[in-house]
Amino acid sequence: MDISNYLYLSVILFTIGATGVLVRRNAIVIFMCIELMLNAANLALVTFSRVAGNLEGQVASFFTMVVAACEVVVGLAIIVTIYRSRRSASVDDASLLKN
């Protein structure tokens, strides 16, 4: 199979994630879209690693996974705290700070 198909998939996943962040209103769903973007970047890294014939891209994708796990810890803590205070995880309800 042509290796560029993996890249197309990666770009499509990234676009779905980036669009999802902009159109969805639930903080958890937005967060899942961000995770999708990180995984799209991982797929691109591994594909390019295969093309370049070295391991650097694969090593980078491991680091990305660890960082994504840390982000889940911090992010869910913040989302759960705000959900407990106002019984909603919608980003539209979070509007005390005016623009």
Place this chain on the structure above:
Amino acid sequence: MFTMPTLNYAQLAPILIVLGGALLGVLVEAFFGSKRRGPIQITLSLGTLVISFAWLLRIRNDISATAAMGSVATDGFGIFLQGTILVLAFLAVLLIADNDHFAPAVSALPGSEEEAAAISSGSRTTEVFPLTLFAVAGMMLFPIASDFITLFVALEVLSLPLYIMTGLSRRRRLMSQEAALKYFLLGAYSSAFFLFGIAFLYGYSGTLSLTDVGTANIFSAGSPVFLYIGMVFLTIGLLFKVGAVPFHSWTPDVYQGAPTPITGFMAACTKIAAFGALLRIFYGAFFLMQYSWKPFLTTIAIITMVLGSIAAMTQRDIKRTLAYSSITHAGFLLAGVVALNKAGLAASMFYLVAYGFATVGAFGIVTLVRDSSGEVTDLSKWAGLAKKSPLVSVAMALFLLSFGGVPMTSGFISKFSIFTAAYQSGNIAIVVVGVLSSAIALFFYLRVVLTLFFQEAPTDGVSVVIPSIMTRIAIGICAVMTLLLGVYPSLLLNLVDTMSTLVH
């Protein structure tokens, strides 16, 4: 295929000391009672920062690009910015040490019995000290990182603690939590862009080292489409962190919602770290293809300067005003990035120091102006403050005039040197717009100063609390430095001139 890495621990020690201090801080949280934690944590944090700074002075001349197998570059530029971050973090910790800014029980619901019990028992949030140290370690790594993995990890190490620290405010809990949510979601969104950019730069050059990406351009190894995608996405991630204009919308909200000492820390140190990385990347890796990104970055700088100073004029809240002011300063600093000469590098370094001291000082003063329900950030309530507390008002005026770039303050020298560098590089447009938006910006700083000194105080006025000795030291040092760098700028100008070297 794997070889044992050789690490030069002496050169990595400043970062490792800060990380060690942060881990000790976590242990202190676990093993000491809530009454004793406070003083221990303050001593530990300040001590860690001092030891790290002392070590940094020891190794200030050890310039090498191989301290960690090419992953970090300890050069004059990096060591200078690390030192600046340590000094400003020290001052910020002195402000953070004031017990009154942080929620006693962060996980308790606002207004619940649990929260009331925590307040009456006098417990305090001491987690903020190890979190600060973790953020400082990330900030110290960010400007010296010279491969993309280190860059990404450093970005996250500095960001993740800040997301939490934003949500710790004692008063207006909901607003603080919202600010944390906004900062987190937008920050994670931008780091996804940053990572995707890294992936495509790797696809273009087949390497993750900044130096090799830079030289890959000459031989144009891969498709230039990959290069452009990579450059644009990486730049978006960085511009988000510095708060440049299309990516600035988080700045006012987060600055307003976060506890004020944290805002000061974040505004000063994050900007230094992010501009450090930005300068290293654009002066190093992307230097050879400057003609492809210079117009783009010049446009961003111009929009940032103009929109930042216009938006600041319409604000009624001092923290939001300072947030827009920090956006404007990001625009001026970008002028130093696109200058792309040695003078531009040195001017940016001077600018970051001057801006950092004035910012920590200004937010330090915001923490002092209070009424019965906590800090008052509404500008109309600040009217006539000079009659009640002349000293605090004079210090605030000094910081604001420095932001505005009035002669005899550090802000004038930094603006002057950055515009000189931009002029030398032949970028006249940015100089003209820069000077004009400085004039607009000066208008709103003067408006605040006039409010402080010449308006009648309202009847439901505010009072300035008597600052603790640590807050007093922090604001005092910031004020002295702001004045000193304005009157005797050659002290620092000579230093940045010798330190403005980059190794690749």
